[in-house]
Amino acid sequence: MAIRITAEPMRLTIELTGEIDHHNAAVFRLEADEAIQSSLTPTVRLDFGDVTFMDSSGIGFVLGRYKIVESYGGNVEVINLSGRLYSMMQLAGLEKLVTLKRKRK
Amino acid sequence: MKPINEMKLQIESRSVNEAFARAAVAAFAAQLDPNIEEISDIKTAVSEAVTNCIVHAYPENVGKIHITATIYENRLFRVRIKDKGCGIENIKQAMEPLFTTSGGERAGLGFAVMESFCDKIRVLSKPGKGTTVVLEKKFSSRGAEND
Numbered sequence: 334m335a336i337r338i339t340a341e342p343m344r345l346t347i348e349l350t351g352e353i354d355h356h357n358a359a360v361f362r363l364e365a366d367e368a369i370q371s372s373l374t375p376t377v378r379l380d381f382g383d384v385t386f387m388d389s390s391g392i393g394f395v396l397g398r399y400k401i402v403e404s405y406g407g408n409v410e411v412i413n414l415s416g417r418l419y420s421m422m423q424l425a426g427l428e429k430l431v432t433l434k435r436k437r438k
Numbered sequence: 439m440k441p442i443n444e445m446k447l448q449i450e451s452r453s454v455n456e457a458f459a460r461a462a463v464a465a466f467a468a469q470l471d472p473n474i475e476e477i478s479d480i481k482t483a484v485s486e487a488v489t490n491c492i493v494h495a496y497p498e499n500v501g502k503i504h505i506t507a508t509i510y511e512n513r514l515f516r517v518r519i520k521d522k523g524c525g526i527e528n529i530k531q532a533m534e535p536l537f538t539t540s541g542g543e544r545a546g547l548g549f550a551v552m553e554s555f556c557d558k559i560r561v562l563s564k565p566g567k568g569t570t571v572v573l574e575k576k577f578s579s580r581g582a583e584n585d
Contacts, residue, residue: 354460355489356453362543386460386478388485389551393543417478424554425547 336361338368344376345369350383353391361394369401377402382413382436391418392425399430410434439510443469447505451496451521453489459505460484466507467515472577479555480515480575486548487519487571493540495523495569513577522568529561 334351347365351357369377379395381387399409409431411422419435427433445466449455460481467480484505491503504520526532532539533553538546552559558574 352457354453354456354485355493356456358543359453386481386485388482388489389545389547390489390543392547393545396545397543417475421551424550425545 334360336364338364340368340372340374343374344378345372345374346378346380348380348383350385352386353384353394354386354388355390358390358394362397365394365398366401369398373405373407375407376410377407378410378412380413381411381415381418384415384418387418387421389421389425392422392427395422395427395431396425399427403430408432413437439514441508441510443509445507447507449488449503449505451492451501451503451523453492455503456485456488456492459488459503463505463507463517467509467577470509470513470515470577472515476575476577480517480573483552483555483559483573483575484517484519486552487517487573490548490571491519491521491523491569493544495521495525497524513579515575515577517573518570519573520568520570525565525567526561526563526569527565529563533561 334357337348339346345368349361395411402409411431412434413436415436422433447462449459463484464477464481501523506518508516531537533549535550536546538544556573556575560572563569
């Protein structure tokens with residue numbers, strides 16, 4: 334598991350890799366929030382393209398980042414979702430809060 | 439129903455064991471030659487149940503989690519996740535999507551995810567005694583000719 338962060342003036346991209354569960358989410362959260370709070374970009378993009386497993390902790394992770402970004406008026410995009418992760422996030426109603434984009438085949 | 443094979447596992451309720459628990463159950467299920475979706479379903483459901491034990495059953499201490507995976511005839515797979523933690527006061531409420539007692543970053547979707555990825559789920563709980571979650575999934579017939 335690792336996290337890669339790319340900062341541009343208007344957009345912060347956070348790439349998650351490996352498995353997101355309750356244990357790993359705590360580490361991802363810490364690193365992501367540090368980057369978000371120090372840049373406060375209008376768009377925060379969460380890239381799930383290299384996520385190999387996710388349980389509901391992944392949904393909690395997106396919700397938590399949404400709350401922070403929303404609090405300063407920014408928006409969250411979740412990109413490169415596999416069909417499975419996309420439907421889990423839909424099940425949770427996340428598409429009402431953030432932009433969900435599937436992985437291109 | 440006749441059991442064909444069974445695996446028992448006991449782990450401590452440490453979050454670092456979540457990945458091990460789901461991988462171990464998935465590895466045991468592999469003998470049924472499930473497809474990738476079915477393996478992901480099992481891994482996700484087990485991960486939710488084990489996380490519940492760690493976060494809710496033993497919130498202040500480390501306790502034991504007992505996992506039993508059983509293969510029955512007709513490709514039926516059953517996983518029992520049992521703890522001797524604090525138990526659930528109101529099971530119906532606990533299973534409602536988005537309900538959570540822990541706040542923070544828990545989405546309150548653990549049971550909803552287990553329900554959506556398994557064919558059947560049963561929850562038995564007694565406050566102060568512990569909780570048992572039973573997950574059931576029937577694997578598709580792919581690979582059945584190799585049995």
